[in-house]
Amino acid sequence: MRVLGVDPGLTRCGLGVVDGGTGRTVRCVAVGVARTPVDADLANRLLALADEVESWLDLHQPEVVAIERVFSQHNVRTAMGTAQAGGVVALLAARRGLPVAFHTPSEVKAAVTGSGKADKAQVTTMVTKLLGLREAPRPADAADALALGICHLWRAPLISRLAQAEARAAELARNHRARLAQAANNKGVAR
């Protein structure tokens, strides 16, 4: 499976394409950063970002897009820009019929370093190691995008097994309720 990992942002948006192989093997296909001019207005920054992301989707043809889920940041203005950028990327993927997954920063950190509280340097070190890269991807946003891709490849099977288990549990509960209703009905008839 090929994943496009996206660390959304207006000033720097990390983009990383990762292929998953058998077991936990992962391979880096492409990594980079989309930048948009700080002095441009918001709509034009989103437009420039969208054009760049479209060309990555065209070129690398990922099967799924994994985006970092933003909860909050110290700087509300930055957080809003990040959310707007993430929304635009999700739209572009959905328009191509690609599934979109969101992972929180701590899920991503935990996936690649084993700790949800790892710092940026640790994430970069592990990404470099896991993908067998000769040098560390720079800037940190690029490394984060690759970490998102890896996180998705490793979490996706778990998420789908969990969804299956939940669907199965819901079905069993429905059957159980139906049998109880049937039994109550029969009792009524017997009376």
Next chain:
Amino acid sequence: MRVLGVDPGLTRCGLGVVDGGTGRTVRCVAVGVARTPVDADLANRLLALADEVESWLDLHQPEVVAIERVFSQHNVRTAMGTAQAGGVVALLAARRGLPVAFHTPSEVKAAVTGSGKADKAQVTTMVTKLLGLREAPRPADAADALALGICHLWRAPLISRLAQAEARAAELARNHRARLAQAANNKGVAR
């Protein structure tokens, strides 16, 4: 000038088209709310919203899109959804070459009620009055979208005059610096 006002949101996105006439006259062209299913995943909600907004842009052909600027909300999750929806609308407008303006909730309230702290009921009352509507637009998101359109029509001339004044001031400052440099140069030559 025709404005599409957008009060962004995933559950309810207010949409209002307002025409500006001479002076401060304003006319309601269309008003409504785009809703997306709460149980759908985020990317598909953004996709559904985008489809609805595209059809409004096709149908009403606004010359500018005015979007409410989100700063923060009590519920961070809601604020992020709102920002993502706003980002998507801004992208769609920019892709059509339409200018996009953002106005804060207090700018919108101040424009239509005279107070930046007016409540929702007051905004709805004034929007109904200003547009000469027979009944108040419902829900509040629809009224807010119309208020955004009115706010933009009334603020746009001020914003453009301000931009012109700033450009003129910057030009004067440049000329002044150039004259100072010239004078210093001449002095150097004279020595």
